[in-house]
Amino acid sequence: MSQPKPQVLFISADRIGDAIMSIGAIREIGRQIPDAEITVAVGPPAAALFRAAPNVVKVIPWKKQKLSGHWRTLWKQAVGTHWAMVADVRGSVMSFFLKADQRRLYSRKLEKGEMKVVTFSNMMKAAKTAEPEIFLDDKARADAAAIIGTDPSPILAMAPISTAADRSWPADRWAELTQKLMNEPRFDGWRFMPVGGPGDHAAAAPALAVAGDRGIDAVGKCDILGSAALLQRATLFVGNDSGLMHVSAAAGTPTLGLFGPSEWWHKAPYGPKGRVLAAAPVRGEFAPITALSVDQVFAEVLALYDTFARSGR
CATH class of the missing domain: 3.40.50.2000 (Glycogen Phosphorylase B;)
Structure with a gap:
């Protein structure tokens, strides 16, 4: 009987620019956890960027709600899974409480005057810069x-x-x-x-x-x-x-x-x-x-x- 593949949650940005500057995390997750299946939570304007990304099995177009209701919505979808990794460019408190073997969380402490692409790469503990990439599909x-x-x-x-x-x-x-x-x-x-x-x-x-x-x-x-x-x-x-x-x-x-x-x-x-x-x-x-x-x-x-x-x- 085959073993279930490791599951990774990538919490991306609400805006397209930040989503692109951090999208190198997709390849980096694959390097760090081969065969990972990735779930991406991302703002609706940027959601299409991930639909053809390698190893992404689910995209959650995560629309902001009043009184931070979007976090509660995401929690309900994520809390039942034991994640091999949670990578969160928003550095949310929620990511501390999900079951995860590894965490890659954004923090102000990572900001050292470098380009944001480099900062996001450091968040991922990447060996080299996780460069932005576009994953096109036939559509x-x-x-x-x-x-x-x-x-x-x-x-x-x-x-x-x-x-x-x-x-x-x-x-x-x-x-x-x-x-x-x-x-x-x-x-x-x-x-x-x-x-x-x-x-x-x-x-x-x-x-x-x-x-x-x-x-x-x-x-x-x-x-x-x-x-x-x-x-x-x-x-x-x-x-x-x-x-x-x-x-x-x-x-x-x-x-x-x-x-x-x-x-x-x-x-x-x-x-x-x-x-x-x-x-x-x-x-x-x-x-x-x-x-x-x-x-x-x-x-x-x-x-x-x-x-x-x-x-x-």
């Missing part, structure tokens, strides 16, 4: 193909939104940037693809209007894994400090992140193809994202092109 690829179509032209993807207004570069500047890029010889024949969720149409509309028939409207057209497939198809990406910025970097697309009053030194797009343009480029200082001019962003997009697209990716 995500099909969703992306339906939006992009058969035109083989290179694509500049854009994320003109963020979860906070003070992290969002103004919509009219995205339109100005698009116009400048369309007039730039380097981008002859390129298409321009704003990506976002169902509520992001207003932020993307000015850029799409400027792009005209060279625009691809990918706003609110698919879930986050479909958006990841879109970004993997893109040649370059520029966007606000947002979950989509982290998705783009994890997908391997050369990524320029625009930062205003947020900690770019912790949350820069991770990997060798990630670049940052910060309104306050000195670590520890902050400035509004509106301090970034169209000319500054345009110049950094050209630099991204020259580094990664001039002779192909």
Whole structure:
């Protein structure tokens, strides 16, 4: 009679960006506990990121409830299992009381000024950095193909939104940037693809209007894994400090992140193809994202092109 496989509970983040920065835990769990079956509890916006992840047998889209009712809901689903490991990026009290052979819990003590990807890796006691990764499936690829179509032209993807207004570069500047890029010889024949969720149409509309028939409207057209497939198809990406910025970097697309009053030194797009343009480029200082001019962003997009697209990716 075969032995039951070890069960692991991974409590991920509510937001897409944090979920991506900690998603390397999936591979790391497999390295530390071979043959583990992983249950992921994650905020609904990020849930699709895990549906095709290796060894994930269950995804709990964990919606916040009043009076911390979401914790009680998760407790009821988790308390009856003896877990080989509980890995919790939220560092919740609940994780101390579940039956578990090993615990990997987030704590402020882990924060030592490093990038959050590194901090999450240290939480997992990983031997090396647990790098973000995108796990695509056929549905995500099909969703992306339906939006992009058969035109083989290179694509500049854009994320003109963020979860906070003070992290969002103004919509009219995205339109100005698009116009400048369309007039730039380097981008002859390129298409321009704003990506976002169902509520992001207003932020993307000015850029799409400027792009005209060279625009691809990918706003609110698919879930986050479909958006990841879109970004993997893109040649370059520029966007606000947002979950989509982290998705783009994890997908391997050369990524320029625009930062205003947020900690770019912790949350820069991770990997060798990630670049940052910060309104306050000195670590520890902050400035509004509106301090970034169209000319500054345009110049950094050209630099991204020259580094990664001039002779192909």
